[in-house]
Amino acid sequence: MMPQFPLITRWLGEHGVSLVVSAPRDPEGLCSFSEEARLAEVMQVHRKSEFLTGRSAAREALAGCGGPVCAIPQGERGEPIWPAGYRGSITHTKGLVAAACMAQTHPVFVPAALNGTEVLHQKKILAVGIDLEGAGRKLSDAAWHHILSDDDAQHLAGVDDFRLKLVVFSAKESLYKALYPLCGEFFGFHDASLQFGSFWGTASGRELAAGASSGMLSGEAVLRVDRSLGGGCCARGTMALCRWEVDGDWLLTAVLLSADGTRMKTLSD
DSSP, X not given: OOOOOHHHHHHHHHTTEXXXXXXXXXXXXXXOOHHHHHHHTTSOHHHHHHHHHHHHHHHHHHHHTTOOOOOOOBOTTSOBXXXXXXXXXXXXXXXXXXXXXXXXXXXXXXXXXXXXXXXXXXXXXXXXXXXXXXXXXXXXXHHHHHTOOHHHHHHTTTOOOHHHXXXXXXXXXXXXXXXXXXXXXXXXXXXXXXXXXXXXXXXXXXXXXXXXXXXXXXXXXXXXXXXXXXXXXXXXXXXXXXXXXXXXXXXXXEEEEETTOOOOOOTTO
């Protein structure tokens, strides 16, 4: 059954982001532009299918937020190049592809905590990043330690549930996909820290593991960038909000970065 990721789909939609999820399709039956076809020529069949299905899903997501029908070529690090005025993200894993897109000029009303009082105010969303993973994927111990920042190593030391470890990995992948097109600078897993919890609260590793074992299928996290990127384009301490959701055999994480990088509260709270 095709996953719907209803919580993330609704959350993104409320922030002006269109999400499209699709199974990889036969490359011969997919419409592509010449720029995309040239990129796909050298790919193996399964990768070609994922790539061209991803471009097709991206165009559908682009149309969903008022964008044009056009080619979506590739940058130096494989990032999708969206038409002027739009930003987005494409992701794929075995058996599934997803694309998200937003208009840069689309400000939305989101709640924020100001002096302990929840108010609605207008905030521009700068970027979105998404990542798909097979929900059963287990990171090796070496991979787990590789993705942790120094701060993570302290706060997430008690996490031993493989699903939450995968969430940390996927959330940082989503953050990279959101930020790289803005700053144009590569950064590693250790350059960002993550905190789980409702709104901006945190939970201990023991509490997180207990939540996972009781069927924790969705949640939110805060990501903090721990160094300046892109010559000051992204300041150290910039914050982003992540939502994650397991639907069937797949995990999807989505990250939103606001224009001022301040804290946002989810509309579901």
